[in-house]
Amino acid sequence: MVRISVRDVMTTHVASVRPDTPFKDVAELLVRRGVSAVPVLEEDGRVAGVVSEADLLRKEEFREQYYGEDYRPRLRARLRRRLAGRGEDGQEKAGAATAAELMSAPAVTVGPDTSTVTAAQLMDEHGVKRLVVVDGEGRLIGVVSRRDLLKAYVRDDAELRRWVEEAIPEQARWNDRTGIVVQVQDGIVTLSGYTSTRTEATAAVHVAKGLGGVVGVREGLVWERDDRLELPLIWD
CATH class of the missing domain: 3.10.580.10 (CBS-domain)
Structure with missing residues (x-):
């Protein structure tokens, strides 16, 4: 990253x-x-x-x-x-x-x-x-x-966009990020498009927020499957 x-x-x-x-x-x-x-x-x-x-x-x-x-x-x-x-x-x-x-x-x-x-x-x-x-x-x-x-924070938006695009698959270990669209304006990153799961969408946002020079992140991702609902319940 x-x-x-x-x-x-x-x-x-x-x-x-x-x-x-x-x-x-x-x-x-x-x-x-x-x-x-x-x-x-x-x-x-x-x-x-x-x-x-x-x-x-x-x-x-x-x-x-x-x-x-x-x-x-x-x-x-x-x-x-x-x-x-x-x-x-x-x-x-x-x-x-x-x-x-x-x-x-x-x-x-x-x-x-x-x-x-x-x-x-x-x-x-x-x-x-x-x-x-x-x-x-x-x-x-x-x-x-x-x-x-x-x-x-004095970074070119194009450079920040490239960093985000490179960091997301590396951090989340995805083989394909074609469903995610990255846009940057005035240091603010907007993530749109889709991911297979909600966990992947959350990870993408987390990665973008953790990059140096990113002023803020706007979330616009849509996931196909909410895998968090599939987790088994743990009873005391």
């Missing part, structure tokens, strides 16, 4: 820093490269953690530590800090001078063959905007961001 993986959409030219990189150099790198975070790499290329804009801005959130007791962080910053339950961690990062002291560790990582669906779920689960892509040894090979994941 055609599946879009992290490898297909990730960024491979990634800016990175070392654990001893000074605070100011990290900030300048983020601004110069126009990115919101950078991985921190050990000498052997393994990912030690990630420094984000949020980590750097801890110094601003706890600015009263440097500018006197009269300074009060913005309400949003105070609430975020309280709800996250990381006041002490924030204070430590406010006084950080190097990437090692700033970084969030361990980094949330994925392998290059991870599906974009799983990557999106991990971002949501961990509340991060990007994932570090590593090889089997934990070494950096790329970064995938939320914007990168959106690339899966």
